[in-house]
Amino acid sequence: MMLEVEDLPARVIACPDCGEVQELPELHGTGKSECWRCRRVLERASGRSLDAALACSLTTLLLLFPGNTLTLFRVSAAGLIRESRLGSGIPVIWSQGWPLLAVAIAIQGVLLPFFRFGLLTAALGAIRLHKTYAWIGPAFRWAERLDPWAMPDVFLFGCAIGYSRIAPFVPIEIDAGGWCFIGAAFMSMMTRASLDRQAIWKRIAAPEQAQGEAICCLDCLMILSAARQGEACPRCGARLWRRKSFSLPRSLALVMAGYLLYPVANIYPMTVDYQLGMPQEHRIIDGVRELIQAHLWPLAVVIFAASIAIPLLKLAGLTWFFISVYRGSSKALVTKTKLYRIIDAIGRWSNIDVFTIAAFAPLMQVGQLLNVVVFPGAPAFLTVVVVSMFAAQAFDPRLIWDAARA
Numbered sequence: 001m002m003l004e005v006e007d008l009p010a011r012v013i014a015c016p017d018c019g020e021v022q023e024l025p026e027l028h029g030t031g032k033s034e035c036w037r038c039r040r041v042l043e044r045a046s047g048r049s050l051d052a053a054l055a056c057s058l059t060t061l062l063l064l065f066p067g068n069t070l071t072l073f074r075v076s077a078a079g080l081i082r083e084s085r086l087g088s089g090i091p092v093i094w095s096q097g098w099p100l101l102a103v104a105i106a107i108q109g110v111l112l113p114f115f116r117f118g119l120l121t122a123a124l125g126a127i128r129l130h131k132t133y134a135w136i137g138p139a140f141r142w143a144e145r146l147d148p149w150a151m152p153d154v155f156l157f158g159c160a161i162g163y164s165r166i167a168p169f170v171p172i173e174i175d176a177g178g179w180c181f182i183g184a185a186f187m188s189m190m191t192r193a194s195l196d197r198q199a200i201w202k203r204i205a206a207p208e209q210a211q212g213e214a215i216c217c218l219d220c221l222m223i224l225s226a227a228r229q230g231e232a233c234p235r236c237g238a239r240l241w242r243r244k245s246f247s248l249p250r251s252l253a254l255v256m257a258g259y260l261l262y263p264v265a266n267i268y269p270m271t272v273d274y275q276l277g278m279p280q281e282h283r284i285i286d287g288v289r290e291l292i293q294a295h296l297w298p299l300a301v302v303i304f305a306a307s308i309a310i311p312l313l314k315l316a317g318l319t320w321f322f323i324s325v326y327r328g329s330s331k332a333l334v335t336k337t338k339l340y341r342i343i344d345a346i347g348r349w350s351n352i353d354v355f356t357i358a359a360f361a362p363l364m365q366v367g368q369l370l371n372v373v374v375f376p377g378a379p380a381f382l383t384v385v386v387v388s389m390f391a392a393q394a395f396d397p398r399l400i401w402d403a404a405r406a
């Protein structure tokens with residue numbers, strides 16, 4: 001028999017950001033419980049049922065199929081009609097000598113959304129049917145882990161930026177695939193908003209009562225006895241550690257790589273446009289300038305923030321945390337933890353510029369007239385985004401609190 005939320009024993013969990021063990025108050029309807037020490041939201045009751053999340057996830061999954069196979073945009077230039085599908089930029093970028101960049105875009109833009117929403121729909125569907133299969137916990141864990149890496153919403157923003165850049169010059173129309181993809185991206189955001197994660201974890205398995213010193217599963221927030229360190233979490237299958245293993249060296253190495261590549265990404269052009277054979281370099285800052293010249297101020301601000309300011313803020317913020325741990329600082333602990341959460345959450349939005357290239361490069365191959373070629377700035381930039389996302393995930397913010405206490 002499945003345990004109802006009300007039947008559960010004491011609702012004790014450990015905060016994954018500061019390590020504090022605390023009991024959560026019972027939530028009714030909508031509302032949220034925050035960690036009293038670092039203000040992390042530990043539980044958010046969306047007020048929506050499991051059915052709503054399942055419906056949103058299934059709709060996203062179904063819309064991804066036409067969104068990936070039908071035509072997104074159609075432009076008519078110089079008497080030729082050119083079409084772009086979601087994946088059409090991938091072979092173009094590959095053939096221009098950047099196979100790794102093409103593979104990374106294919107994984108983030110095409111493959112991972114299918115995995116994320118496939119796993120999520122399967123897990124929520126099985127819970128809805130009151131099944132107790134052992135794979136439900138790991139499937140829901142992987143669906144949640146893939147959430148930041150599956151980027152239909154970021155891809156959509158990249159398409160919108162590219163669209164507003166070229167629409168004044170070339171007639172461009174959104175086709176059936178484009179509308180389906182807009183629907184999928186919108187529903188992916190609705191899915192995130194309607195998921196009541198703690199309620200779902202509780203329906204997968206009730207938390208155990210830990211004895212003595214406790215450790216916390218970072219994926220499902222279950223509290224377990226510290227003797228189980230190194231074992232798999234009984235609810236979600238994640239490996240249990242008191243703190244993320246090798247957190248500081250892993251995160252530090254990735255941040256160093258980010259610092260080395262950040263100037264390369266900004267100095268070198270992302271693409272070079274050949275218009276009637278005349279090259280025109282296109283660095284990230286040129287994109288911002290063009291949007292300002294076209295009086296698209298809000299988009300210029302978004303691109304400046306996402307592509308130039310956020311990657312630097314992430315590297316600088318993580319450096320601040322390393323220094324804080326090294327010196328055992330006890331200052332601004334809540335501010336640092338809040339900044340960590342922002343850094344961890346917004347990193348994916350830096351991918352907008354790369355997705356703009358992926359969606360619009362195939363439209364911009366018009367023989368001798370116009371040709372867009374990818375330059376080293378683009379792979380360098382994508383690498384900065386990816387290593388800084390991994391660096392933020394590798395860092396364990398509880399180390400800041402441990403060091404302050406020591």
Ligand SMILES: [Zn+2]
Pocket residue numbers: 015016017018019020035036037038039040
């Ligand atoms: Zn906390």
Ligand SMILES: [Zn+2]
Pocket residue numbers: 217218219220221222233234235236237238
């Ligand atoms: Zn777990």
